Amino acid sequence: MDSKQKVIIVGGGFAGIQLARRLDKHLFDVMLIDKINHHQFQPLFYQVATSQIEPSSISFPFRHILKNKSNVLIRMAELTQVHPEQNRISTTIGDFKYDYLVIAIGCKTNFFGNQKISRHSFTLKTTYDAIKIRNHILQTFENIASANGMDKEGLLNLVIVGGGATGVEMAGAFAEIKNNILPKDYPRIDFSKFNITLVEGTKDTLNNMSSKAQKASRTYLQKMGVELLTETFVTDYDGNTLVLSNEIGRAHV
Ligand SMILES: Cc1cc2nc3c(=O)[nH]c(=O)nc-3n(C[C@H](O)[C@H](O)[C@H](O)COP(=O)(O)OP(=O)(O)OC[C@H]3O[C@@H](n4cnc5c(N)ncnc54)[C@H](O)[C@@H]3O)c2cc1C
Incomplete structure (x- = not known):
C-alpha cells in the first residue's frame, strides 16, 4: 500500500516551484497545477x-x-473551486483529491476599486502583459510617425504609475530606448518632445528601500530625462486624459 501523502500545489511561480523541488519524493506525491505551462x-x-x-x-x-x-x-489547468470539507479541488480539467493543498497563485494588480483605470491601463503581472505593452508601444510609434497636431501631442506622453521597483525599472528602460534606440528606428520623430513621466503617490521613488537607493533612483531617472511626479496620485483615466490629484495631464499610456 502506498503510504505517500498527496500534495497539490496550485501555481508554479517562485513559491510553487521551490516547494515542488523540495518535497521529499519518499514522503510525498506532488501534483503541480498551473493555468499556463511555464514558469x-x-x-x-x-x-x-x-x-x-x-x-x-x-x-x-x-x-x-x-x-x-x-x-x-x-x-x-485553472483552479476554479476548493472544497475543503472533501479535500478536493475543481479545475478546468476536472476534480482532484489531496491530503495537503498549497495555493500559490500570486497576486493581482490593485486598482483600489477604480474600474475605469483598470479598464484603460496596462498591468505587468504576466509575460502576456509584457508582450501587450511592447506591442502597444511599438504600434504607438507607428501611429506617431503618421499623426499630426493634438493627436501627436497625446501620443508623445508615456506615463508609468507607481514608483516602486517595477515602475523605476520601466521608466529607466524606456528612457534608454528613447535615448539610444528609437531615434535610429524613427529618424523623423523628434524625441525631445517624447515625455516619460513616472507618477508616485509617496514622497520618494523606491519608497520601501534605503534612502540611498531612493536618492540614487531619483538622480539617475532625472539624468535620463524622466519627469518625476512624487506625492501625486492618479485619480482617474479614461484612456485619453489622466487625472492627477494635483493637476490634469493629457496622456497616452
Ligand atoms: C514586474 C515584476 C517585477 C518583479 N521584480 C522582482 C525582483 O526584482 N525581485 C524580487 O524579489 N521580486 C520581484 N517581483 C516579485 C516576485 O516576482 C513575486 O513576489 C513572486 O513572483 C511571487 O511568487 P508566487 O509564487 O507567490 O506567485 P507568482 O510568481 O505570481 O506565480 C503564480 C502562479 O500561479 C498561476 N496561477 C494563478 N492563478 C491560477 C489559477 N487560478 N489556477 C492555476 N494557476 C494559477 C500563475 O500562472 C503563476 O504561474 C517582481 C514582480 C513583478 C510583477
Whole structure:
C-alpha cells in the first residue's frame, strides 16, 4: 500500500516551484497545477515590455524545470473551486483529491476599486502583459510617425504609475530606448518632445528601500530625462486624459 501523502500545489511561480523541488519524493506525491505551462521570471518583465529581450528568455517550461522530479506530476489547468470539507479541488480539467493543498497563485494588480483605470491601463503581472505593452508601444510609434497636431501631442506622453521597483525599472528602460534606440528606428520623430513621466503617490521613488537607493533612483531617472511626479496620485483615466490629484495631464499610456 502506498503510504505517500498527496500534495497539490496550485501555481508554479517562485513559491510553487521551490516547494515542488523540495518535497521529499519518499514522503510525498506532488501534483503541480498551473493555468499556463511555464514558469515566468517576473523580475525581467520590464525588459520584454521595452523590447530588450524576447519572451522566451524569461519563460521556463515546468516539464523541463522539474524533469528530474519523479514524484511530481504536472497538469495545465485553472483552479476554479476548493472544497475543503472533501479535500478536493475543481479545475478546468476536472476534480482532484489531496491530503495537503498549497495555493500559490500570486497576486493581482490593485486598482483600489477604480474600474475605469483598470479598464484603460496596462498591468505587468504576466509575460502576456509584457508582450501587450511592447506591442502597444511599438504600434504607438507607428501611429506617431503618421499623426499630426493634438493627436501627436497625446501620443508623445508615456506615463508609468507607481514608483516602486517595477515602475523605476520601466521608466529607466524606456528612457534608454528613447535615448539610444528609437531615434535610429524613427529618424523623423523628434524625441525631445517624447515625455516619460513616472507618477508616485509617496514622497520618494523606491519608497520601501534605503534612502540611498531612493536618492540614487531619483538622480539617475532625472539624468535620463524622466519627469518625476512624487506625492501625486492618479485619480482617474479614461484612456485619453489622466487625472492627477494635483493637476490634469493629457496622456497616452
Ligand atoms: C514586474 C515584476 C517585477 C518583479 N521584480 C522582482 C525582483 O526584482 N525581485 C524580487 O524579489 N521580486 C520581484 N517581483 C516579485 C516576485 O516576482 C513575486 O513576489 C513572486 O513572483 C511571487 O511568487 P508566487 O509564487 O507567490 O506567485 P507568482 O510568481 O505570481 O506565480 C503564480 C502562479 O500561479 C498561476 N496561477 C494563478 N492563478 C491560477 C489559477 N487560478 N489556477 C492555476 N494557476 C494559477 C500563475 O500562472 C503563476 O504561474 C517582481 C514582480 C513583478 C510583477
